[in-house]
Amino acid sequence: MSRIVSFINMKGGVGKTTSSVTLAETCAAEFGWRVLLLDLDAQASASYALCGSDRYEDAVRRERTLAAYFDRIADGRRPEPLSEYRTPAVAGEGADPMIDVICAEPSLRYAERALIEHYHTLRVRRGAVSKSGPEGQTRRILRESLDRVRKSYDLIVIDCPPGISIFAEAGVSCSDLIVMPTIPDYLSTLGLKELNRRFLRQLRRDGNLLGRTAILPTKVRANDKTHNRFLTELDTLVRDGVIEASFLTTMIAQDASIARALEPEHLGLAFQKKYAKARADLVEFAREVRSLLEETTNVEGERRRSDAA
Ligand SMILES: Nc1ncnc2c1ncn2[C@@H]1O[C@H](COP(=O)(O)OP(=O)(O)OP(=O)(O)O)[C@@H](O)[C@H]1O
Ligand SMILES: [Mg+2]
Numbered sequence: 001m002s003r004i005v006s007f008i009n010m011k012g013g014v015g016k017t018t019s020s021v022t023l024a025e026t027c028a029a030e031f032g033w034r035v036l037l038l039d040l041d042a043q044a045s046a047s048y049a050l051c052g053s054d055r056y057e058d059a060v061r062r063e064r065t066l067a068a069y070f071d072r073i074a075d076g077r078r079p080e081p082l083s084e085y086r087t088p089a090v091a092g093e094g095a096d097p098m099i100d101v102i103c104a105e106p107s108l109r110y111a112e113r114a115l116i117e118h119y120h121t122l123r124v125r126r127g128a129v130s131k132s133g134p135e136g137q138t139r140r141i142l143r144e145s146l147d148r149v150r151k152s153y154d155l156i157v158i159d160c161p162p163g164i165s166i167f168a169e170a171g172v173s174c175s176d177l178i179v180m181p182t183i184p185d186y187l188s189t190l191g192l193k194e195l196n197r198r199f200l201r202q203l204r205r206d207g208n209l210l211g212r213t214a215i216l217p218t219k220v221r222a223n224d225k226t227h228n229r230f231l232t233e234l235d236t237l238v239r240d241g242v243i244e245a246s247f248l249t250t251m252i253a254q255d256a257s258i259a260r261a262l263e264p265e266h267l268g269l270a271f272q273k274k275y276a277k278a279r280a281d282l283v284e285f286a287r288e289v290r291s292l293l294e295e296t297t298n299v300e301g302e303r304r305r306s307d308a309a
Contacts, residue, residue, distance in 0.1 A: 001300065002036075002153040003293045004146070004211075006175040010199075011191030012162035015181040015218035017045045018258060019285075020159035022275070024050070024089075026286040028098035029271035033154035036086070038146070039066065039104035040171050041161035047103035049262035050089035059087045059103045067108040073141060074114035082145040083152070093270040100153075112167055115141075135166055139208065142170040147300070164199050173203065175211040176299045177292055180245065181218040181252075184230035189237070196243045204244070210299040212292065213245035216285070219254045250285040253278070 005023065007016040020037060027033040039046045047056050047065075059065050064085050072079035079085075082102065089099035119134040150156060158171040172178050180195065182188045192215065203209035215234060221227050237243045252258065255278040260266055266274055275282055 001298065002150040002156055003176045003296075003298065004150075004156045004158065004174050005177045005179060005289060005293070006158035006160055006171045006211075007179050007181060008160040008168055008172055008195065009180050009182060009188070009191050010163055010195045011182075011188050014183050014188050014191070015216075015252065016162070017041065017043075017049070017159050018261060019179065019181045019216060019218065019252065020157050021046050021049050022258065022261060022282050023286055023289060024099050024155075024157045025092075025271055025274075026282045027155050027290075029092065029095065030283055030286060031154070031290065033098065034152065035099045036149060036153045036156045037089075037099060037101045038156060038158045038171070039101060040108070040167045041104055041159055042067075042106050042108040043161070044104040044106070044108075045262060046159040047087070047101055047105075048264075049267075050099060050101050051087045051103065052090050052264060052267045055087050055090070056103055059085075060105050065103045065105045065108075067105045067111040069102075069145075070108075070111040070115050074111065074118040076118065081148050083149045086149075090268045092274070093268060095270065108167070112165060116166060135169060138166050139170045139173045142167075143174045143300070146174060164195075169199075169203065169208075172200075172211070173208045174299065176296050177289065178209075178211050178213045179216050179248075179289070180213065181216045182234065183219045184217050184227040184234060186226075186230070189230055189234060192234075192243055193237065196245070201244065210302055212296050214248050214292065215243070215245050216248050217251040220251045221254050248285070248288055250281065250288050252281050252285065255281075258282075 007020045024035045024037045028035050069079050069085050085102050086100040087103050088097050091097040116134040119137040160168040160171050182192050238247050257276045257278045
């Protein structure tokens with residue numbers, strides 16, 4: 001069964017989408033993995049970056065996005081399986097198509113609200129349907145939906161929106177590994193502390209976070225004094241248990257080819273050509289993720305065992 005990795009941080013612009021897209025591309029190009037990227041962010045940046053505007057707009061027109069999927073559930077209809085909502089990413093030159101995307105779209109924001117209202121109405125109408133409320137129902141529906149497609153993939157990558165939302169909570173809760181991309185500076189470190197304090201700690205306490213959490217330093221400038229100071233500070237916060245996560249040994253450097261990776265001109269370029277010298281960092285990161293996933297117990301298996309007990 002495939003493993004699930006999600007990217008999350010309170011702070012915007014820290015490289016969640018870039019890391020999601022590059023991890024998907026690296027695992028496909030270097031390990032030959034089949035990858036599914038689930039875009040949970042209404043900005044749909046990962047969907048655009050991997051599928052290009054033609055395929056993306058076609059998915060929106062045909063109502064084959066995650067928003068359309070959740071809208072059907074919110075309307076009380078049974079949607080087709082999630083596999084029917086996949087859009088193939090544009091493959092790199094000469095490479096086999098290895099990545100599929102469940103695209104987001106701006107209306108995903110409203111789909112989230114509609115889903116909450118739907119579960120709330122059901123709850124009121126039928127009495128306590130679920131003790132966990134709309135959050136628990138959304139977690140369950142996402143888990144069950146992914147369960148039906150995960151045998152077709154080696155890896156599922158979830159790109160979360162910045163901040164905390166019910167969708168982000170559901171994504172993190174199904175994940176075997178939760179990666180928190182962080183620029184080593186004041187505001188990103190603050191975002192990470194807040195994410196830990198207000199979100200992850202509570203989820204873990206409630207038994208809804210079984211995966212391992214890890215910090216990925218991003219946009220790192222090697223000779224920048226501020227970056228070096230905050231890398232030390234992050235290390236201390238981890239050691240002191242203020243942030244309950246491990247520190248990845250890989251760091252993603254500030255790099256022009258990574259900055260341009262999401263632009264349409266780079267769609268379909270061969271992996272090596274696209275990332276040039278940044279490729280080494282990306283491969284190191286993907287290898288580290290692979291070995292962490294090998295070490296980590298499968299969250300879904302663990303949940304099933306505890307449900308059965
Ligand atoms: N390693 C890097 N080197 C240079 N630029 C980068 C790097 N990683 C990300 N960027 C750039 O930083 C910006 C923000 O990145 P990205 O969109 O991945 O962040 P995000 O956390 O997903 O943002 P949001 O919170 O809006 O979803 C983009 O312009 C991206 O090209
Ligand atoms: Mg993003």
